[in-house]
Structures are given as C-alpha cells and as structure tokens.
Amino acid sequence: MSSRASFIFLCFFSFLTCFKVSAQNQDHTYLYHICPNTTTYSGNSTYLTNLRTVLASLSSRNSPYSTGFQNATAGKAPDRVTGLFLCRGDLSPEVCRRCVTFAVNDTFNRCPKERVVVVYYDECMLRYSNESILSTLSTGGGMYMWNNQNVTSNQLDQFKDLVASTMNQAATEAANSPRKFSARTANFTRLRSLYGLVQCTPDLTRQDCLSCLQQSINQLPTDKIGGRFIMHSCNSRYELYAFYNESAITIPSPPPPPPRPVSAPPVSAPPRPAMLIGKVSFFFV
Incomplete structure (x- = not known):
C-alpha cells in the first residue's frame, strides 16, 4: 500500500472511530497526532524539564479554559519550549479542561521523545515545539x-x-x-x-x-x-x-429589513383666526 493510500485510509478510519465514543471517553476523542522524530530530546534533559513546566501550566486549574485557548513558554534556546491548547468553541470550560488534562498525559504515550508535537482530539488540540509557534500562521499537518x-x-x-x-x-x-x-x-x-x-x-x-x-x-x-x-x-x-x-453558540441573526418610507401627512389649510369682541386676537393650533 502506498504512503498516500495509507494516509487516506488512516484519515478515513480516524473519522469512523471518532463516532465510537464511550461514555468514559466522551471528553477526549482522539483523532490524530504528528510528532516527527527529526528532532528529539533525551530523558532527564533540560528540554524535558521545560516541557513539563509548560504542560503543567497549560493543564493547571488556573488556566483560562473559558476562553478555550492558552499558551505558555519555559526556558531559553535551544531548550525553550512553547506550548498551546485550543478547545472547540462550543464547549464548556470544564469539558475543555478535561480534554487538555487528558492530552497532556496522553502526549507522552504518543510522542515520548519528540520536540515538535501536535495531538488532535475532537474536543481540543495540544501543540508544543522548540520553535516559535505563537502568532505565526502554520498550515502544516493537514x-x-x-x-x-x-x-x-x-x-x-x-x-x-x-x-x-x-x-x-x-x-x-x-x-x-x-x-x-x-x-x-x-x-x-x-x-x-x-x-x-x-x-x-x-x-x-x-x-x-x-x-x-x-x-x-x-x-x-x-x-x-x-x-x-x-x-x-x-x-x-x-x-x-x-x-x-x-x-x-450565538448564531448571527439576519439583518433587519430596511425601514418602510414614511409618507408625508397631507397639507391642510391653516385655521382661520378667531375674533373676540372688543379686541382682535390671533392664535394658531
């Protein structure tokens, strides 16, 4: 089987398995991960220490899960680690937290020694790297x-x-x-x-x-x-x-219809002045 065919099969298989969600696993449905072994780190290294610091920060109960996004950085180059998570925008903060916490633990099973890692779940995404990834457009990992x-x-x-x-x-x-x-x-x-x-x-x-x-x-x-x-x-x-x-989710409402033109009231003749005996007085209604 060619690499392209294998990739297509994997994507198709992942799509099917994402619907087979058990009650115990409904907050972290695994989809796919990317962790090329072109750059790795060793056990007890400075990079691993920084990575654990970043992951602990991202999965902390103090992280702003209500926004669905957070980033953290630890260390200095060449052992600097930058990480982030992104939760699906319709999820509650608690579901987001549980997915991120699971991802932090799961990443060492799927990518135990790689410096560049992205793990996708149906509910969240976890990403970290030894390179700058913040405010930088990346269309990789398609x-x-x-x-x-x-x-x-x-x-x-x-x-x-x-x-x-x-x-x-x-x-x-x-x-x-x-x-x-x-x-x-x-x-x-x-x-x-x-x-x-x-x-x-x-x-x-x-x-x-x-x-x-x-x-x-x-x-x-x-x-x-x-x-x-x-x-x-x-x-x-x-x-x-x-x-x-x-x-x-707040679905945008369609724009209101334009206001109907208001017809000008008909012009009527001004009222005749009233006349009082003994003097003349004019008034307008």
Whole structure:
C-alpha cells in the first residue's frame, strides 16, 4: 500500500472511530497526532524539564479554559519550549479542561521523545515545539476526514454551493471575532440542515485566520455528506447533523429589513383666526 493510500485510509478510519465514543471517553476523542522524530530530546534533559513546566501550566486549574485557548513558554534556546491548547468553541470550560488534562498525559504515550508535537482530539488540540509557534500562521499537518456516504448526484451541485457559501460566511465571521470561531446552519432540504464550524487559534491576525480557513475550506471533500480538514492553525468541518452544541453558540441573526418610507401627512389649510369682541386676537393650533 502506498504512503498516500495509507494516509487516506488512516484519515478515513480516524473519522469512523471518532463516532465510537464511550461514555468514559466522551471528553477526549482522539483523532490524530504528528510528532516527527527529526528532532528529539533525551530523558532527564533540560528540554524535558521545560516541557513539563509548560504542560503543567497549560493543564493547571488556573488556566483560562473559558476562553478555550492558552499558551505558555519555559526556558531559553535551544531548550525553550512553547506550548498551546485550543478547545472547540462550543464547549464548556470544564469539558475543555478535561480534554487538555487528558492530552497532556496522553502526549507522552504518543510522542515520548519528540520536540515538535501536535495531538488532535475532537474536543481540543495540544501543540508544543522548540520553535516559535505563537502568532505565526502554520498550515502544516493537514488532515482530511470524511463521512463515507456520498451526496446524491442530482443534489451534488446544490450541496457544493451550499457548503462553500456557508463555510466562507463562517470564515469571515470567525476572522473578525476575538475568539476566531464561528458556526452556522443552512437549509439543505425541507427536512435536512447543513451544520458548519470553523476555528483558528486566537493568536492569529484577522488576515492570517481568514487565509488559513480559506485554505482549509478549499480542501473539504464536498462530494461527501460530512467532512473536515484540520491544520495546525485552523480547522473546518461540516455535517448534515448538529455535531456541536447549538445552545452554546450565538448564531448571527439576519439583518433587519430596511425601514418602510414614511409618507408625508397631507397639507391642510391653516385655521382661520378667531375674533373676540372688543379686541382682535390671533392664535394658531
């Protein structure tokens, strides 16, 4: 099997397994990880000490889980470690905390000695590196995931247009928001709705976030009824079911209709002046 075929199979398999979530594991559904062994560290090294400091900071109960994003740095080059986490924007602070805590422990199982690591879960992402990763657009680590059901041929063009318009609207909203997150719904058929979600790490500029999301959206497999594309700095996903917590998201309301023109009242003749005996007095009503 070729490396490309293996990669596609892995992405497809990961997509399927993400739905087989046990009650005990519902806050940290593993998706994928990237940790190339081109740069490694040894046990009891300065890098490991700094890494443990960063991970302890990120998983601390004092971390701002309500924002869904945090970063930390420890040490000096060449052993400096910079880390961050990003939780899905519709999750509660407690669910975010549990996912990050699990990720911190899980990373040593999946990437026990690598300096550059990204671990993806359905609910959060954990990333750290010996290089600067803050406020820096990174479109590496691209990963496809999709539903195995195809869109019917007679609805394909309509569906692709709907996905493109919905996701691009969400991307613009996310880029302009402080949390760099947006979710939208749109009617596909009378009985089915399209649900879309996009998110960047909030340390990105508006333009970098929008650029990242546009690249991610362009990679979506829109001939499938559900799919996602994940990169280091952003991710996008659509489905024909509500895969996020709708009650935790404020969906933008459509703009109000323009005000109706107000007709000017008819002009009437001025009232006649009143006359009093003995003197003349004028008044206007």
